[in-house]
Every structure is written in C-alpha cells, then in structure tokens.
Amino acid sequence: MTDTISIAALVAEDLRSLASKLKRKLRAQGHPGNLTASQASVLVRLEKDGQMTTSALARAEGMRPQSMGALIASLEASGLVVGMPDPSDGRQTILSLTEDCRAMIAEGRAARQDWLTRRIDATLSAEEQAQVHAAIVLLQRLVEED
Numbered sequence: 001m002t003d004t005i006s007i008a009a010l011v012a013e014d015l016r017s018l019a020s021k022l023k024r025k026l027r028a029q030g031h032p033g034n035l036t037a038s039q040a041s042v043l044v045r046l047e048k049d050g051q052m053t054t055s056a057l058a059r060a061e062g063m064r065p066q067s068m069g070a071l072i073a074s075l076e077a078s079g080l081v082v083g084m085p086d087p088s089d090g091r092q093t094i095l096s097l098t099e100d101c102r103a104m105i106a107e108g109r110a111a112r113q114d115w116l117t118r119r120i121d122a123t124l125s126a127e128e129q130a131q132v133h134a135a136i137v138l139l140q141r142l143v144e145e146d
Contacts, residue, residue, distance in 0.1 A: 029115040030108035038063075038071055043080060043097065047105055051096040053086070072093075080104070 037044070038061070045054065045060055054061070058068035072095060075081040080101040086092035097105075120129060 022116065026112045030112045039075060042068075042071060042075065043101060043105065046081070046095065046097050047102070051094045053092050053094060057095065 020039060041061060042057060047056065049060070054068050054072055055065050057063075057072070058065045061068065063071075072083075074085065079098055081095050082098050083093040083095050086094050120132070124132065
C-alpha cells in the first residue's frame with residue numbers, strides 16, 4: 001500500500017508555510033518595537049473590538065486573568081493602554097488604547113502596506129498581479145464562516 005498525498009494536503013502545507021513567512025516579513029516591516037506577540041495581539045483586539053475589561057480580554061485571548069493583568073500592566077507602563085473606572089461598576093476598569101498607540105498601529109500598518117505594494121510592483125508583472133488577485137478571491141472563501 002503506497003501513501004499518497006492529496007493535492008489539497010500539498011496546497012494546505014504550502015499555503016500554511018507561505019502565510020507564516022509572509023506574516024514574519026510583514027511583522028518586520030511594521031516596526032513593532034519590543035512588543036511580544038501576546039502584547040501585539042491584545043492591542044489589535046482593543047483596536048478592533050473597542051474598550052474592554054481585563055477579564056473580557058483574557059477570555060477573548062484565551063489567557064488566565066492573572067496573566068492578562070501582568071500583560072496589561074506592561075502595556076500601561078509603556079503608555080500604550082490606559083484604564084478608566086467603569087461608570088456602571090466602579091470595581092471594574094475599562095481598558096482602551098492611547099492615542100500614541102493608535103498612531104503606532106496606523107504607522108506600522110502603513111509601513112507594511114507600503115512594503116508589500118512595492119514588492120508586488122517590483123516582482124510581479126501586471127498579469128501575475130491579476131493572477132495573485134484571483135487567487136486571493138479563492139483563498140478568501142477558505143476563511144469565510146460557514
């Protein structure tokens with residue numbers, strides 16, 4: 001009996017590897033400073049989902065509240081996150097991004113976009129760019145919710 005690898009399995013392996021490499025390249029272009037992956041993830045979550053409590057962030061990130069508390073403390077010390085008392089429950093603190101953090105995120109995103117645009121333009125012909133765009137449309141179907 002011979003083992004055969006399906007085309008789908010090969011595509012999945014190549015795609016996963018490529019996505020990982022692209023993520024590393026983009027991360028390097030965004031000038032993330034000394035942020036850990038967990039810190040960056042929390043900042044992106046606060047940017048996309050808005051203000052939250054430490055416990056809500058911990059649930060959303062799959063972390064223990066104590067671990068999230070330490071992570072938030074370091075982000076507050078860096079001036080990236082600020083906490084304000086919850087107006088409906090003074091025992092809770094609502095966390096949000098500082099304006100400096102929002103600017104840092106926007107600058108990093110712009111740097112990554114600029115780098116990728118320049119690489120695409122310098123490396124791929126117009127026809128190849130159209131092919132990549134067509135492939136992206138197909139790849140988006142893979143991540144759409146059922």
